[in-house]
Amino acid sequence: MTDVVVVGAGISGAASAYELARRGFRVTLLDRYSPAAMASGWTLAGVRQSGRHPAELPLATAAVQRWAGLADELEGETRYRRNGNLRLARTAEEVPVIRSLVEQQSAAGLDVALLTDTADIQAVAPAVSDRVMAASWCPSDGSADPRATVLSYVAAAQRLGVEMRFGEQVRRIETVEGHVTGIATDAGMIAASHVVVCAGIFGNELLEPLGLAVPLQVPMVTVLRSVPMPAALGPVIGVANADCAGRQEVDGRFRVTSGLETWHGDIDHDGPRPAVRPTMRSIAEVVRLFGEVVPAFKDARMDETWAGLIDLTPDGLPVIDSPAGLDGLTVAMGFSGHGFCLGPVTGTIVADLVETRRTPFPITPFALDRFTDRKQVAFEPLSLHG
Ligand SMILES: Cc1cc2nc3c(=O)[nH]c(=O)nc-3n(C[C@H](O)[C@H](O)[C@H](O)COP(=O)(O)OP(=O)(O)OC[C@H]3O[C@@H](n4cnc5c(N)ncnc54)[C@H](O)[C@@H]3O)c2cc1C
Known part of the structure; x- marks a missing residue:
């Protein structure tokens, strides 16, 4: 029953x-x-x-509090790490976008700071390029497996x-x-x-x-996962216009995503899970965009690529x-x-x-x-x- x-x-x-x-x-x-x-x-x-x-x-905010004890509660692995989130401004035009995000979210009570000095950004993430102009920094954000x-x-x-x-x-x-x-x-x-x-x-x-x-609209996102690399990146990295994002997993693999792309409906239902294939052009673009903000990623050898679908309201x-x-x-x-x-x-x-x-x-x-x-x-x- x-x-x-x-x-x-x-x-x-x-x-x-x-x-x-x-x-x-x-x-x-x-x-x-x-x-x-x-x-x-x-x-x-x-x-x-x-x-x-x-x-x-x-x-x-309630979820982040819960994530801290989730592995113990479930008696299983989550590989949750509270290593922070940096959202980067790569150009002068992106700086006000990040600044206004920080102002709005600080006003809403979130502990988030605006970093405008490359040294401050590299203090929390040495792997980030010194071409980055500013970033929002939320230390209580993180990631999980x-x-x-x-x-x-x-x-x-x-x-x-x-x-x-x-x-x-x-x-x-x-x-x-x-x-x-x-x-x-x-x-x-x-x-x-x-x-x-x-x-x-x-x-x-x-x-x-x-x-x-x-x-719903259903766009797709290209995802690249590298082979394990030496630890270089603690926080999750985003960018002002969300055209790429990424992090390094516990075992050193980079897991990096594109922005939203048009999905034309192709999906392979034959395997143990449905599969959507990214385009070669999008894979190259993700390598270029994320490599610009985290140069160590340019040398990473890819292990897997896939596309994920988004249930967008x-x-x-x-x-x-x-x-x-x-x-x-x-x-x-x-x-x-x-x-x-x-x-x-x-x-x-x-x-x-x-x-x-x-x-x-x-x-x-x-x-x-x-x-x-x-x-x-x-x-x-x-x-x-x-
Ligand atoms: C590339 C990418 C990056 C993302 N990055 C982040 C991120 O950094 N942080 C974040 O918070 N979120 C992120 N998201 C979003 C997040 O992953 C999703 O919002 C979340 O996983 C949705 O979970 P869900 O259980 O609602 O849906 P799903 O995980 O899609 O699960 C739905 C399940 O329903 C099953 N199902 C469907 N129809 C039927 C049926 N008729 N009968 C039986 N089973 C059925 C499917 O097989 C599927 O397993 C990202 C998503 C993508 C694709």
Whole structure:
């Protein structure tokens, strides 16, 4: 018997299943592939508050507090490191962008500083080029290992009794007279009084038959991962216009991303997880752009490249909501390129919503109905991800 079915074993779904099980719910976690098969495996996995939309900042701050003890709590690995985040201005035009970001976020209570001296920037990250003109510095930001974290959530949830069903696709959410009654999968039916949709870019396949939808665009991001290199870079590096970002992993591999690119819909579903291929031109551009700000990266030999897809909403904010009018449905998707950091808090909010339809977190900006009144939903340009 299951009380709650969670669809999607990325960080949002895995954390939700874990939190629900801690509260005594009988939970089934399903994924059409495997844990961390999509965005939660493709990600850069920065754990940052800096550069956040004001609506997300309280969640990001709560998440960062939670990340510190997460590995112990889950009795697994997260490889979380609080090594800070530097967002760089490479030109005179980018300096005011970074300055205004720091002013806004300091006013919102975040401990973030503007560094305008190369020596100050290189004091926290000696590997950064001396051509960089200024940077925001948030010492409490960091990063984690995305796959290890999701697997730790899955293992912890399993120990709490969550039933895992991987390689099984949910086809439909079943309802009767305004109440969720379960799901139909490609292997059969599962009865449940609550369904949580954490299905990333595929979430609308399940919502649309219910008359619901999260307006999404799906751009792609090129990701490069090098072979292990000597330790050179502690903080996560971003840039003012978000055309590249990167960090060095615990074992010395650089993990570096492009800005948003157009995705033309090609995706290979044949392997253990879906694969999207980046273009050679984009790979070369990432090497050039990140190499300009971290010269050591120019010498790195690449081990892997892939492209990740982003579930981008018009305002760049997620939907975390139990929509009115249908009893037993909770949605957590549309994280728009920055949902990895939020995962631990997303799980808590989802569990709150399933349990009582309420949460102490300020989630009004993440309501699904913010889109429903507008016929035409205009997408705002997303300036930051990662
Ligand atoms: C290149 C890149 C860089 C990023 N950098 C950062 C960063 O630095 N910091 C940050 O915080 N965030 C970052 N993000 C965003 C972050 O990774 C995502 O927001 C987050 O991982 C989303 O997790 P999720 O669980 O909501 O979705 P996903 O990880 O996409 O999980 C959805 C899951 O649902 C499953 N699924 C879908 N449909 C079905 C179905 N019908 N039946 C069964 N299963 C189904 C899929 O197989 C998938 O495993 C980045 C993303 C990308 C792509």
